[in-house]
Each structure stands twice: as structure tokens, then as C-alpha cells.
Amino acid sequence: MISLAGRDIMHAWGKFVFTGVGLGLLIGITLSMAGIYRGMVDDGKALLDNSGADLWVVQKDTLGPYAEPSSIYDDVWRGIRSIPGVARTANVTYLTMQVRQGERDVRTMVTGVTAGEPGTPGWPPYLVAGRQITRGHYEAVADIASGFKLGDRLQIRRNQYIVVGLTRRMVSSGGDPMVFIPLKDAQEAQFLKDNDAIRQQRRRTTANPAFNRPQVPGLLDAVIASQSINPYVNAVLVQIAAGHDVDEVAASIRRWKRLTVHTRSQMEVILIGKLIATSAKQIAMFLVILSVVSSAIVAFIIYTLTLGKIREIAVLKLIGTKNRTIIGLIMQQSIALGLIGFVVGKITATLLMAPIFPKYVLLEPLDSILGFVAVVVICILASIIAIRAALKVDPAEAIGG
């Protein structure tokens, strides 16, 4: 027996390829959407991995520092450091903002890291170029995705920073490239008011009789000094000493410090379950709509192709073709259309779409396999309408009136 479906496709290959390419672009978009979701999850995991922390200590009852604002004093790390099982601690600040470089500005997550040596929690674990921050001020390490280059001067608030090192895949959970600067600078950047505001505040403080008491010399200066420093950080990153249980150490920090402590797995739940949950739903909706549209296209095309063959189907039935053969003819064409679409979709997603998306697109082989299965299932379902039409054809129609 010959493959009727195969012959029909060869005969009308132009129609098949044309429709297959159109379908392929839709499938490519679908695969890219899935890739965007995977990319978001991966960004979140990369953020957690690259922070080098086992525990995140944040303001009480917050989901900080990434999903909610968190603010704690910059000296609580000392107390945490002394808790058994804690190997290293480091203050960290995160501030998402536009960083200017020459004419342009780039949305980045400015991360303040404590002075120390490489391996300190919060520090970028590896560089692709340049060196780590060595001076206490005005040096920056930027992620390559920001487009900044070694030696670039970055404007963060009123200060200039020189890019001394470059990282890769160091992004916020929103996909913004990270720029690392010394903690003190970052605290200042978070807090810094413009000159007018500082003068304003100084004037108000001076005018306030509660602070400006001539009989208490030095009080006014002390108050003003306290108003212009920022003693807060967003979180303390904690590394656990070998042999200690993460949950036990987290429990003792919670008990002694009355702070909220998140473990790595809790952070993952927060980032993936809460922070990107809406985006994930958005993408899921897109996937549903794209699947429906793809099914409708396949169903329509296969139905049209089948209607164009009604007479031949009647003849085939009259000369004794089994229903199974006719169902096979239609279903195989539908699946063939899906296969062309999938191949085109996979190629466009990998070569054309993924590289041009601004955010990280992670095309997982598993998603491709799931996508492939979905395409085949959709094509089989979409051929049902056409199959029903074909089965209804009466062989007597071939004989006519």
C-alpha cells in the first residue's frame, strides 16, 4: 500500500509548506513564551545562586529583600556572626534604578557589597573580564548585559563610578543587569538627597527649638549629622559553616534577633511562587491562547483540504477503501502539518526569536518535547472535524444523480 497522505502532501507541497511555516511561527512564539518563563525562573535562581548565601536575614515579617522592601540596621550582622553555625555574614543593599553612562541610561539593580575578599556573600562569584572591587569607593563591577565596558564611567546619583570588572548572568529577578558597588556608596545612593533638600532639612532642624538649644552645645550638629547618614541595609547574607543544619541556624537567628530569616528553598518559593507568579500566569494565558489559535488554524486548513477532496473521498469509498485508510489520510496530513510547524517553530525560536528578546530566554529540551507532544495531540484533535466530514461522505455521491 502506498501512503495516500504522503502523496497528497507531495502533490500540494506548496500549500503544506506555506501553512506549515505560518503555523511554525506561531509554534516558535509559543516555545519562546515558554522559554521566557524558564528564563525568568532561571534569572531568579541565578540571583540566589550568585549571592552565595545560605540564609537571607531581613526585616521582621517581610519577604525581602527581592520581593518586598526590607530595611535592617547595618550592624546586626555582628550579632548574627556570633551565632553558632554561622560562617560568614555580609550586609547587602539592592536598589533598582537607571544608571547613566554618557548619553544613555540603563535600568540596573545596583547592589552594595561589603568590603572583603572574593567569596564574600553578595560578591559576584566570577568575572568575565577585569577585577573585583578593591577600593572602598567609586568602583563598580557591571553585568555584561548592561552593555557597560571596562573603564566606563557610570553616574549613580551624584557620584561617578569606574567599571573595573564585568560579570555574566548576574541579573535581578526582573532580568535587570546588576551593578556592584561598595556598600557605603550604595547606602549613600539609597539615602542621598539633593543639595536643596539637604539645605531645607538643615534649615528646618535649625528652626526646631527642640534640636536647636543653645544651652546644649553640639546637639544641633549631632542631630544634623545623624540625619545625613544611612545606617540601614536591605539584608544580611549568611553562609552556614560546614556540618550545620540550615534550618537550625535559621531558627536560632530568628529566636535571638527577632528578624525574619529565609532559607534558600524559601527564597525560591518567594521568587518563583510570588514575585514572578503574575508574569507566569500571563505567559500561561498566552500559551493557552496560542494553542487554541494553532488548533483552529490546523483544524481550518485540514477541514478545507478535506472539503476539496470530498469527491475523491467518495470515489475512494465507492471502490472499497476502508474508513481507517481515509481517517489515516486526513490525520497523517494534519500531523505532517504539525511536524513542519514544529520544525519551523523550533528553528525560529532557537535561531531567530530567543537571541533578540531583551530578557533571557531559556529553551529547555523538556519544553520542546512537551511542545512536540502538544502539537501532535492538537493536530490529531484538529483533524477530527475534517474526519467527521469525510466519514459522512456517501459513496453513492460518486455515482451521482
Place this chain on the structure above:
Amino acid sequence: MVGKGIHIEGLKKRYGSGDTAVEALKNVDMEVAPGEVVGLIGPSGSGKSTLLKCLGAVIEPTAGRMILGDEVIYNNGWKVTDLRALRRDKIGFIFQAPYLIPFLDVTDNVALLPMLAGKPNAEARQRARELFKDLDMEHRAKAMPSQLSGGEQQRVAIARGLVNRPPVILADEPTAPLDSERALAVIRILNDMARKFETAIIVVTHDEKIIPTFKRIYNIRDGVTYEEAGEGRDFELKYK
């Protein structure tokens, strides 16, 4: 009693029921011997197509008896269970339009039938090619249907009707779209093939060009058949 060829007696077909019922076939008796080509003529609405559909096992008669080859297929009810296999193995169909499968080449259009009957591809194609020799179509064996003239397409359709060596061929206005020379060529082929393969052939027609060629004609009026002697003109000498 059961011979070869086609044997029909007292065949009736009623469409619908009650007030709207149509007695399309009231009493049909027919006898076609193996190797014989008979004409079936009659005005429009007289029941020709209905008779072909009954014989072709695509609609069920209401009463009567039909014998195809050596098998009683209908006796006040179907006597075969697999009508699809009956059509495939016992009956060749030739239509007014060739209705070739557009995506199969000429050879496979014909070879498809033995393939459907379970024959290996090579054997099925070999059978098709043998017929093309008889039909003078060897040179077009690899063409697609769309590349053929109307007459050539009809010859492929004839080959398709013949390829499974059915004891019976039903042809519905097979010459309608053809000019008189080609129409007569088709009838000549049908006569040759009928003799060669011992096939009983019924040709439904109202084509004046070919009616004189039949030796016997069944005239059907209002669902009743009347046997008539035809001219049986030997057109072969005249047109060959």
C-alpha cells in the same frame, strides 16, 4: 441456475415512506452475460442511477434479487456482510467524469485498487501496466491526471474499473464529456475488455453516438425495464 455475469429479477427501490415515497424502481429484470456490453437508456428520472446504486451496493433495494458473478448478493435483503469488499472485488465503476485521484500518478490511480485489496505494490503496478498496454496508455503511465486529455483520463478510469478483474463493470455515462471519435473508442475498449476478461458491462447512457453500438439495450421507463434489440453496429471497422 446461478450463472456468471449479472442477473436481476423483480428489483424494487422505494425512496422515503408514506406520502412522500418515490417508487424509483418498480420492476427491474436484467440479464447480462459475461463478455457482453449492454446499454441502459431511459429519460431523466426514470431510475437509471438508482439501479446502478443498487447494483453497486451503495444503496439498499427494497425487494428483489441480484446475482453478480456466481454470488447472490441480494435476495430481499443483503446476502453479503462486507459491501465494501464486495464493491472492491466484484464491481468496477466508471463514471461520467473520470474522478481520478489528483495526487496519484496514472499508474498508482489504477494500482491503488489491487493495493486496497492487499496486493503488494509491485504486483499492483504490474497489473496496471498490463492494462495500459491494452488501452494504449503505456507512454502516459507516469503522468499525473492533470496532465492528461479528457479521453486519456477516461481510459485511466476504465483501467481502474478493470484492474481488479471484476465480473461486473458499471459505467455511468462514460462517454458524455467525449467527442464522437473518443466516445466510440471508449465503447470499443469496453467491448474488447469485456471479451478479454469475461466481464459483464452495463453502460448507462443517452449518448446518441454510442447507442447504435449495443447489441442489446435495456430501456427503463418509470422504474420498469424493457429489453430491446440494439443495432449492434460494428463500428470498429468504420472508426479504427
